[in-house]
Amino acid sequence: MKRRDFIKSTAVFVSGAAVSTSALVMLDPQEVLAENPELRWGFLVDTLKCVGCGMCVKACKLENDIPYDANVTRTWVERYVMTRDGEVFKDCPKGARDGYTSKLIDENASGMKLVSDKDITQAFFVPKLCNHCELPACVQVCPVGATYGTKDGVVLIDRTWCIGCGYCIMACPYGVRFFHPVVHTADKCTLCYHRISNGGNTACAQACPFGARKLANLRDHKDPVTKIIMTQRVGVLRPEYGTKPQCYYIGLNEEVR
Amino acid sequence: MVHGEVWTIKDLFVLPNEYIYWAIQIVLYPYMTGLVAGAFVLSSLYHVFAVEKLKEIARFALVFSFALLPVAMMPLLLHLQQPLRGINVMMTPHFTSAISAFGIVFMTYGCIVASEIWFVYRKFIVQSIHRLGNKQRKGVEGLLLMIYKVISLGAMDLSPEALEADHKATKVLAGIGIPVACFLHGYAGFIFGSVKANALWMTPLMPVIFIMSAIVSGIALCIVCYALFMWLRRWALARGKNYFLPDQLAGTMNLSVEEMHEMHDYETTLTAKYLRIFMILAITLELLDIIFRGYTAVKSWDIVREVIYERDFVKIFVFQYGIGNALPFVMLLLPGLTTRRACLASVLVLFGVFMMRWNVVIGGQSFSLTFDGFMDYVMPIIPHNLETFKEGLGGALLVAATPFVIFYFLNMIFPAFYNDDEAH
Numbered sequence: 001m002k003r004r005d006f007i008k009s010t011a012v013f014v015s016g017a018a019v020s021t022s023a024l025v026m027l028d029p030q031e032v033l034a035e036n037p038e039l040r041w042g043f044l045v046d047t048l049k050c051v052g053c054g055m056c057v058k059a060c061k062l063e064n065d066i067p068y069d070a071n072v073t074r075t076w077v078e079r080y081v082m083t084r085d086g087e088v089f090k091d092c093p094k095g096a097r098d099g100y101t102s103k104l105i106d107e108n109a110s111g112m113k114l115v116s117d118k119d120i121t122q123a124f125f126v127p128k129l130c131n132h133c134e135l136p137a138c139v140q141v142c143p144v145g146a147t148y149g150t151k152d153g154v155v156l157i158d159r160t161w162c163i164g165c166g167y168c169i170m171a172c173p174y175g176v177r178f179f180h181p182v183v184h185t186a187d188k189c190t191l192c193y194h195r196i197s198n199g200g201n202t203a204c205a206q207a208c209p210f211g212a213r214k215l216a217n218l219r220d221h222k223d224p225v226t227k228i229i230m231t232q233r234v235g236v237l238r239p240e241y242g243t244k245p246q247c248y249y250i251g252l253n254e255e256v257r
Numbered sequence: 258m259v260h261g262e263v264w265t266i267k268d269l270f271v272l273p274n275e276y277i278y279w280a281i282q283i284v285l286y287p288y289m290t291g292l293v294a295g296a297f298v299l300s301s302l303y304h305v306f307a308v309e310k311l312k313e314i315a316r317f318a319l320v321f322s323f324a325l326l327p328v329a330m331m332p333l334l335l336h337l338q339q340p341l342r343g344i345n346v347m348m349t350p351h352f353t354s355a356i357s358a359f360g361i362v363f364m365t366y367g368c369i370v371a372s373e374i375w376f377v378y379r380k381f382i383v384q385s386i387h388r389l390g391n392k393q394r395k396g397v398e399g400l401l402l403m404i405y406k407v408i409s410l411g412a413m414d415l416s417p418e419a420l421e422a423d424h425k426a427t428k429v430l431a432g433i434g435i436p437v438a439c440f441l442h443g444y445a446g447f448i449f450g451s452v453k454a455n456a457l458w459m460t461p462l463m464p465v466i467f468i469m470s471a472i473v474s475g476i477a478l479c480i481v482c483y484a485l486f487m488w489l490r491r492w493a494l495a496r497g498k499n500y501f502l503p504d505q506l507a508g509t510m511n512l513s514v515e516e517m518h519e520m521h522d523y524e525t526t527l528t529a530k531y532l533r534i535f536m537i538l539a540i541t542l543e544l545l546d547i548i549f550r551g552y553t554a555v556k557s558w559d560i561v562r563e564v565i566y567e568r569d570f571v572k573i574f575v576f577q578y579g580i581g582n583a584l585p586f587v588m589l590l591l592p593g594l595t596t597r598r599a600c601l602a603s604v605l606v607l608f609g610v611f612m613m614r615w616n617v618v619i620g621g622q623s624f625s626l627t628f629d630g631f632m633d634y635v636m637p638i639i640p641h642n643l644e645t646f647k648e649g650l651g652g653a654l655l656v657a658a659t660p661f662v663i664f665y666f667l668n669m670i671f672p673a674f675y676n677d678d679e680a681h
Binding site: 070071072073076088089090091092094095107108109110137139140141142143144145146161162163164165166167169170171172173174175176177178179181184185241242257 | 258259260261262266267268269270271272273274275276278279333336337338339342343345346348349350351353354355356357359448451452453454455622625626627628629630633
């Protein structure tokens with residue numbers, strides 16, 4: 001065999017082998033089952049529409065088996081009251097489960113505070129829930145990998161594997177995590193994954209009588225909620241932490257953190 | 258009740274899910290890890306840097322560090338909500354997490370300390386096998402012989418070359434041990450320092466601050482315990498209470514009460530010098546951290562300042578810096594240092610380092626993520642269920658007492674005060 005032939009046949013063999021082996025891709029079962037490039041869940045909160053009725057908090061607690069009277073919640077509504085002299089009062093008694101029916105502001109150990117109506121310059125409500133971040137700090141710090149992000153953009157917790165160290169609770173800049181008082185593992189909003197994966201809406205969005213909470217598929221540009229996120233001026237909470245939250249807010253104020 | 262609700266008092270605006278989730282056990286975790294690392298560093302001063310004068314306390318520090326080692330893990334297990342799943346960290350370590358490698362680092366360190374002890378005590382082990390094998394055994398001596406036989410691993414060679422090899426191995430292990438000990442504790446600092454959501458914790462200085470205060474606390478504890486045990490031994494020797502004197506039982510102790518007294522003073526006052534050096538480093542770094550925060554005054558400074566200068570003022574400036582740092586420092590600096598004064602100063606230093614851990618762990622959680630509210634930790638004193646025991650005074654005392662129990666038994670096997678001029 002001539003040298004030229006040897007090189008030629010080697011080249012043919014190598015390229016032929018390369019083509020055929022490139023067809024062999026290792027498939028991750030997780031990818032096959034959950035990869036859905038058409039789907040990336042997001043959430044929109046319109047603070048201008050929220051009246052602080054607390055229906056969302058109630059619905060969430062009932063839907064997701066969070067003990068009703070336990071002082072933890074997967075979602076909550078904060079109240080902000082600003083006065084003429086620049087003071088800002090905030091409260092969130094029981095996560096606003098029972099709605100804001102009193103003008104008294106609950107300052108915990110500092111007691112109840114009444115702000116006179118004529119001093120108030122503005123007041124509003126801000127619903128909060130897990131931001132299902134693109135780069136979640138909680139997932140990063142879980143020592144056993146019990147909390148994870150799904151391909152469609154939801155951050156979940158494996159209750160059978162969580163050791164309950166609380167590191168994720170410490171790492172979350174939004175304070176959405178807590179220890180579930182019954183199962184004793186870390187817990188937080190799942191974006192009602194059991195519902196949305198089956199074509200439903202989240203319990204909180206469904207319970208909101210004013211449409212202040214909306215679920216969005218951020219990859220679907222025809223989705224009406226995604227359209228709002230794309231076309232209107234929306235903000236996210238605490239972008240300085242670099243977690244890239246996927247819960248967008250309309251009417252976000254500087255005082256809201 | 259939700260975990261944390263019992264001992265948390267909220268003030269002003271705090272998010273509904275915020276509580277003091279990391280309580281006394283997590284204060285003790287870096288404290289105990291620090292003691293382990295510090296004690297080991299002290300023992301290495303003799304082995305690696307050949308500070309001959311520290312020979313006696315070095316051996317004690319090594320054994321004591323080994324007794325402290327399992328206790329470093331204890332608070333972590335006690336604070337877990339699912340303690341039985343603790344092993345999951347080893348099964349599916351998630352390496353982006355600072356905690357996940359703890360088991361690996363911890364085991365590595367444990368192996369280093371264990372093998373160093375083995376090399377240091379190998380001669381003693383072999384001699385003990387001969388001694389116990391040749392005589393009429395009574396009581397626990399049979400058990401001891403069996404233990405020695407097992408841990409000798411069949412290495413019965415006591416030729417000068419073999420002993421020289423032991424010596425070398427000890428030196429190498431102590432050398433590797435220092436960075437690993439610092440890593441073990443710096444790592445504990447990283448667990449806190451890397452939490453970006455916490456304004457007080459997040460600083461790259463955290464691991465270094467932790468290492469320095471660890472060495473300080475480790476040395477201080479060794480001084481206190483060395484002095485205490487020597488006193489106990491003197492007391493036992495005078496009364497012939499041999500169960501406190503395993504080396505007496507082993508026939509390797511041939512000191513009189515007076516000689517012991519002399520050695521005692523000499524070692525403690527000398528070690529106190531090293532304590533001062535590390536104290537300066539630790540305090541400098543801690544102050545640098547506070548000054549830097551105040552000077553740069555980023556958004557979180559308002560609330561951090563209020564915590565440092567108002568809410569936790571007594572805990573930080575009176576307990577930690579005043580009673581825990583400045584006072585003992587002056588006590589150690591004054592001429593004519595006696596053992597008693599060195600001990601008292603060391604006790605204060607230990608208290609100061611404990612307060613530092615407290616102020617970092619509890620202080621870091623004492624303000625809301627919103628920077629608009631505060632939380633106070635009220636440690637449960639009288640437990641009314643398992644949780645309030647674990648995360649209260651009872652659990653803390655349990656963790657604090659365990660190393661001494663372990664040391665008592667460990668000392669039976671490896672006499673920490675074993676006196677042998679040829680040993681290393």
